[in-house]
Amino acid sequence: MAGTPRAIGILLFDDVEELDAVGPYEVLASWTRSFPDDAWTLTTLSADGAAVTGAKGLGLTPHVAGRDAPTLDVLVYPGGMGTRPLLKDADHLDWLRAQRAQVPLIASVCTGAPSSWRRPGCSQAGPRRRTGRPSTSSRRSIPRSTCAATSASSTTATS
Numbered sequence: 001m002a003g004t005p006r007a008i009g010i011l012l013f014d015d016v017e018e019l020d021a022v023g024p025y026e027v028l029a030s031w032t033r034s035f036p037d038d039a040w041t042l043t044t045l046s047a048d049g050a051a052v053t054g055a056k057g058l059g060l061t062p063h064v065a066g067r068d069a070p071t072l073d074v075l076v077y078p079g080g081m082g083t084r085p086l087l088k089d090a091d092h093l094d095w096l097r098a099q100r101a102q103v104p105l106i107a108s109v110c111t112g113a114p115s116s117w118r119r120p121g122c123s124q125a126g127p128r129r130r131t132g133r134p135s136t137s138s139r140r141s142i143p144r145s146t147c148a149a150t151s152a153s154s155t156t157a158t159s
Contacts (some may be wrong), residue, residue: 003039006073010064012046015082018054020109024076045069047092055080066095075103079110104140 010025027045034041046052049065076097086092100106 004035005039005041007070008040008042008074008076009069009072010044010051010076011066011078012044012060013080013082013086014052015055015080015085016052016060016078017080017110018060020078020080021054021060021076024078024109026109028076038072041070042119043069047095052082055082064134072099072103074105074107075099077106077108079108085159097158 008028010021012021018033027040028042032038032042043064044062046062047066049062049068051059051061053059108156
């Protein structure tokens with residue numbers, strides 16, 4: 001018996017750390033294909049649906065543009081140097097805020113976490129302050145992911 005259809009999306013962007021996007025994709029694709037009765041689908045998306053180039057030069061072609069993605073139950077937000085310019089991209093941040101309001105789980109990988117934490121009035125801030133959801137990141141990224149209004153205690157450092 002098939003479960004309720006649910007969707008996982010993996011965001012792709014220029015300078016994404018390939019392992020942060022392709023690793024979760026490989027694991028999740030294997031699961032969704034091996035257990036179709038679980039009724040999960042997996043898609044990749046970029047802002048405009050165009051191909052992106054990863055941090056090490058790997059070309060990645062998403063399935064859809066962000067605006068055309070199915071309603072997501074999980075959004076995987078990978079890390080990489082490409083997260084830095086996204087912190088200043090108003091359209092991206094608006095899209096991400098909309099996702100945060102409707103996607104039950106946003107799972108970030110490494111430095112993808114600070115990008116998914118952005119809130120108005122801060123360079124960045126942990127999501128617990130706004131959503132009550134727990135968060136974590138690489139310990140080297142926590143200084144980039146906090147502001148005066150948010151204590152570092154809202155995040156958990158990992159190595």
